[in-house]
Amino acid sequence: MALxxxxxxxxxxxxxxxxxxxxxxxxxxxxxxxxxEATCGVIPSAAATAIAAKCKxxxxxxxxLASATxxxxxxxxxxxxxxxxxxxxxxxxxARFVHWGATSQxxxxxxxxxxxxxxxxxxxxxxxxxxxxxxxxxxxxxxxxMAAHTLMQQAPxxxxxxxxxxxxxxxxxxxxxxxxxxxxxxxxxxxxxxxxLAALHExxxxxxxVLAAELHLGLPTIPWHTQRDRVAEVATxxxxxVGTLGKIARDISLHTQTEIAEVFEPAGQGRGGSSTMxxxxxxxxxxxxxxxxxxxxxxxxxxxxxxxxxxxxGLGNWHAEWETLPxxxxxxxxxxxxxxxxxxxxxxxxxRMRRNLDAxxxxxxxxxxxxxxAGHIGKSAAHDLVEAVSxxxxxxxxxxxxxxxxxxxxxxxxxxxxxxxxxxxxNYLGVAGLLVDRVVAASRNASPKN
Numbered sequence: 001m002a003l004x005x006x007x008x009x010x011x012x013x014x015x016x017x018x019x020x021x022x023x024x025x026x027x028x029x030x031x032x033x034x035x036x037e038a039t040c041g042v043i044p045s046a047a048a049t050a051i052a053a054k055c056k057x058x059x060x061x062x063x064x065l066a067s068a069t070x071x072x073x074x075x076x077x078x079x080x081x082x083x084x085x086x087x088x089x090x091x092x093x094x095a096r097f098v099h100w101g102a103t104s105q106x107x108x109x110x111x112x113x114x115x116x117x118x119x120x121x122x123x124x125x126x127x128x129x130x131x132x133x134x135x136x137x138x139x140x141x142x143x144x145x146m147a148a149h150t151l152m153q154q155a156p157x158x159x160x161x162x163x164x165x166x167x168x169x170x171x172x173x174x175x176x177x178x179x180x181x182x183x184x185x186x187x188x189x190x191x192x193x194x195x196x197l198a199a200l201h202e203x204x205x206x207x208x209x210v211l212a213a214e215l216h217l218g219l220p221t222i223p224w225h226t227q228r229d230r231v232a233e234v235a236t237x238x239x240x241x242v243g244t245l246g247k248i249a250r251d252i253s254l255h256t257q258t259e260i261a262e263v264f265e266p267a268g269q270g271r272g273g274s275s276t277m278x279x280x281x282x283x284x285x286x287x288x289x290x291x292x293x294x295x296x297x298x299x300x301x302x303x304x305x306x307x308x309x310x311x312x313x314g315l316g317n318w319h320a321e322w323e324t325l326p327x328x329x330x331x332x333x334x335x336x337x338x339x340x341x342x343x344x345x346x347x348x349x350x351x352r353m354r355r356n357l358d359a360x361x362x363x364x365x366x367x368x369x370x371x372x373x374a375g376h377i378g379k380s381a382a383h384d385l386v387e388a389v390s391x392x393x394x395x396x397x398x399x400x401x402x403x404x405x406x407x408x409x410x411x412x413x414x415x416x417x418x419x420x421x422x423x424x425x426x427n428y429l430g431v432a433g434l435l436v437d438r439v440v441a442a443s444r445n446a447s448p449k450n
Contacts, residue, residue, distance in 0.1 A: 008288060013333035016119045017326035023065070024057040025111035026079055028215070031055035033102055033190075036210035042203050043097040050094035054086040073319065076104035101192055101199040101207070105225050105313065109189035112325070113217060116234060117186050119329050120178060123241075126333070126340045127174060133343035134168040135443050137161075142436045145425040146262065146353040147364055149254075154364050157357060157425040159432045160262075160348065163251065165439040170244040172443055174237075181237045185230045188212040191223025194312045226309040231321055235303035238332045239296050245335045246293025249286040252342075256283045260356060264347040285338040292335035299328045357425050362400030366390055368428045369404060369414070376413040385409055 005014065015021060031052040038048035060082055068078030080099045088095035099107070142161035147154045190208050191197060197204025212219040224230060255263040265283050302324045306317040357364065366386050373382035389410065393403045401423050404410045414422075421427055 008291060008334045009330045010122070010333035010337045012122050013119060013330050016115055016122065017329060019062060019066075020057045021115060022075070022111065023060055023062065023079065025114040026076055026107045027055035027057060027060075027083065028114060029107045029110040030080070030083060030099060032211055032214035033100070033106075033207075034097065036207050036214050037097070037100055037200075037203075039210050040203050040206045042200060042207060043100055044094075047091070047094035047097040050091040051083070051087055051098055054083060054090075059086055074104050074108065076107040080104070080107070101197065101204070102190065103193050105318075106190050106192070106223075109225075110215065110217070112231070113186060113189065114215065115326075116329075117182070117217075119333070120182055122333060123238075123329075123336060124175075124178060126336045127171065127178075127241075130336065130340040130343060131168065131171055131175075131443055133340065134164055134171060135440055137343065137346065138164040138168055138436050138440055141348065141350075142433055143426075143429075144348075144350050144353065145357060145429065147356050147359070154356075154360050156364055156367050157428055159429060159436070160350075160353065161436040162432045165436045167244075167248045167251070168443055169439045170247065172439075174241045174244065177237050177240065181233055183218070185234055187218040187220045187224075187230070188215065189220075189224060191225055195223040195225055197223075225312055226314050226318070228303075228307045228309060228314075228318070228321070231325060232303045232307050235300045235325060235328050238328050239300035242289075242293050242296045242332050242335055245289050245339050248339060249283075249289035249293065249335075253283050253286040253290065256281075256286070260352075262349050262353050262356065264349070265342060266345040266347065285342040288338045289335040292331040296328055296331050299324050299331075303328070360400075361393065361398070362423055363390055363393060365400065365423050365428065368422045369410075369419070372418065372422055373410065373413055 034043065034048040034051040037043045038045045060079065065075060065078050065082065068081075069075040072078055084095050084098045087098055138161050140161075141159065141164060144160045145157045146160050146163070148158040148163075149155055188208065188211060190211055192199050192204070197208070200207055209219055252263055252265070254260065256265065264281065265285055267281060302320060306314075306320045306324075309315075309317050370379075370382045370386040373385060376382075377385070385407075389403050389407055390400065392398075393400045396403065401419055404414070404419055405416060
């Protein structure tokens with residue numbers, strides 16, 4: 001669906017998981033395997049050179065490969081056949097050593113790991129950009145008061161800086177997850193037919209070590225043909241990231257609503273419009289991210305289900321991973337790119353935030369008043385009193401502060417000046433500013449000079 005690819009995907013990630021890239025990464029494995037085996041004295045050096053010279057995706061007949069894959073149920077099998085034929089044209093002796101001692105899953109899985117490594121580099125670049133944008137926003141709006149919302153209703157004041165810092169704190173944790181996941185996942189898959197490397201006899205482990213070094217991958221303690229926690233971990237790590245992005249997008253979309261109108265995505269020709277309502281300014285990026293957050297969990301579920309594989313080679317469940325994981329990467333990359341591009345261009349209406357603080361006619365300060373009264377009459381009694389005045393306010397349409405001023409049980413303990421102080425949002429922000437500072441300081445994108 002090329003029509004929708006620019007909306008939901010990322011061009012860079014699309015390249016990583018293109019057909020040509022998939023074929024090339026498997027060929028990278030084959031070339032490295034030949035070089036490693038030549039280094040270990042398993043095959044002649046001349047054969048390794050001849051094999052590596054043909055490990056180029058542009059030399060492969062991709063249409064024939066796709067057709068043969070449908071019959072073989074595995075792209076590596078017809079790929080090795082084509083590679084062997086290419087090598088044989090120039091060096092019949094070298095052709096005998098193509099794919100020596102390996103199995104098709106070694107090529108498939110190691111090729112996938114090489115794609116995953118490149119894919120993480122793209123995600124990390126956009127993650128860094130997003131963190132930088134959020135860090136700047138958190139600093140800029142550190143003390144800008146706004147109404148918080150709990151269970152979809154206004155609650156006591158917070159600051160926009162705290163809201164952004166909360167987003168940033170969540171995003172920052174994905175750096176740690178990426179590092180931990182890559183350490184476990186970016187490893188070689190090399191085990192031969194059933195994981196024992198029997199075809200290479202006593203040279204198996206040595207070839208594995210050299211092969212891992214050739215590809216700059218870690219060397220696992222044992223082949224992992226049907227131990228799929230590694231690729232499932234990639235899926236769940238990306239699922240968590242998309243969930244974090246979805247949370248941010250949900251907040252943005254809520255605060256772009258006409259009745260709130262505190263945050264806006266950037267305007268532009270053809271961006272966020274309507275085919276029939278000229279006034280509309282729809283949150284495009286938030287919508288794309290929310291679409292990804294809706295779709296990715298299902299794909300993650302597929303990857304988790306595919307972990308249950310039979311003996312030394314999975315039937316169907318391994319194959320279920322092949323399109324699923326690239327789609328997770330594609331959607332994740334699209335969502336992350338949208339968010340990283342959006343954040344630096346946010347339009348923030350701080351005046352609207354200030355006006356919205358009074359949308360409930362002062363009721364959002366009920367907790368502040370209750371806590372002030374609690375020092376005089378106890379927490380429970382104060383809560384009941386303020387709750388009663390709140391009900392009266394809703395019925396009468398008065399401002400909450402005026403209703404309090406007219407209540408003798410309140411004014412017996414709180415003066416008019418006390419109430420004025422309690423109804424200033426800046427006086428009920430707690431440690432908001434310090435929380436923002438803590439998150440910004442912990443962010444890897446925080447400037448050392450700050």
